[in-house]
């Protein structure tokens with residue numbers, strides 16, 4: 001049986017560590033026009049005809065401990081996987097005789113840059129939606145059927161015209177607003193829209209503080225989201241998520257949270273007082 005180039009690329013991406021792979025024709029940016037033309041893939045790399053989006057999952061038990069060095073290390077691991085997977089896939093496509101390049105998974109020099117300009121030159125989230133991997137959530141992330149918003153993304157561009165995947169029709173966001181209620185900076189400022197108005201400066205400023213304490217990134221708005229089949233493995237303790245901040249303010253040694261707080265007590269600087277959070281958010 002002859003294997004198509006699309007099948008070969010999917011297999012290669014999975015071998016490189018991708019949990020999910022999707023294909024989008026660049027026509028989808030033209031059709032939906034949800035971002036400015038300068039951000040279209042074929043404006044960034046003019047040869048591009050197809051964008052291949054790879055997603056690497058984030059494990060819930062490690063994310064639950066955020067802000068902690070454990071989640072920080074997991075985040076770094078997903079970054080390494082994405083970097084390698086994107087590079088290997090682009091090189092593989094080159095070997096097949098097609099042009100290819102990738103847009104790196106984050107592409108900002110330091111968190112201070114995001115405080116000044118909270119946007120990248122290309123949106124992997126939008127690319128993933130066009131590649132059929134999921135839908136956009138209230139919390140501005142991509143929600144997937146498999147892992148909810150607990151994925152990290154990278155995009156590979158090629159001149160190969162590969163059959164695009166169907167886009168997801170059903171919205172995966174339940175608009176439960178757990179992400180809004182649990183956000184430590186109250187960054188989501190509206191409730192009436194499907195996708196929240198967001199104070200990205202507050203979110204980025206908090207990340208600067210977390211980074212200084214070796215607890216980067218935050219991830220609370222993806223941790224508490226009920227979407228995703230990964231919940232079938234790990235369950236969903238809504239009450240524990242909703243009451244975490246208040247319960248730990250009242251008693252930092254609350255038994256119900258001892259599993260998470262133990263891991264927060266090692267390997268990173270203490271995030272000890274709301275004063276430093278307040279100072280950071282006001283910069």
Ligand code: SF4
Pocket residue numbers: 137138139172173174175176177178179180224225226227
């Ligand atoms: S937590 Fe609820 S509102 Fe927020 S993205 Fe997930 S499903 Fe949507």
Ligand code: SF4
Pocket residue numbers: 182183184185186187188202203204206218219220221222
């Ligand atoms: S990453 Fe953290 S601070 Fe930023 S919006 Fe999500 S929950 Fe709020």
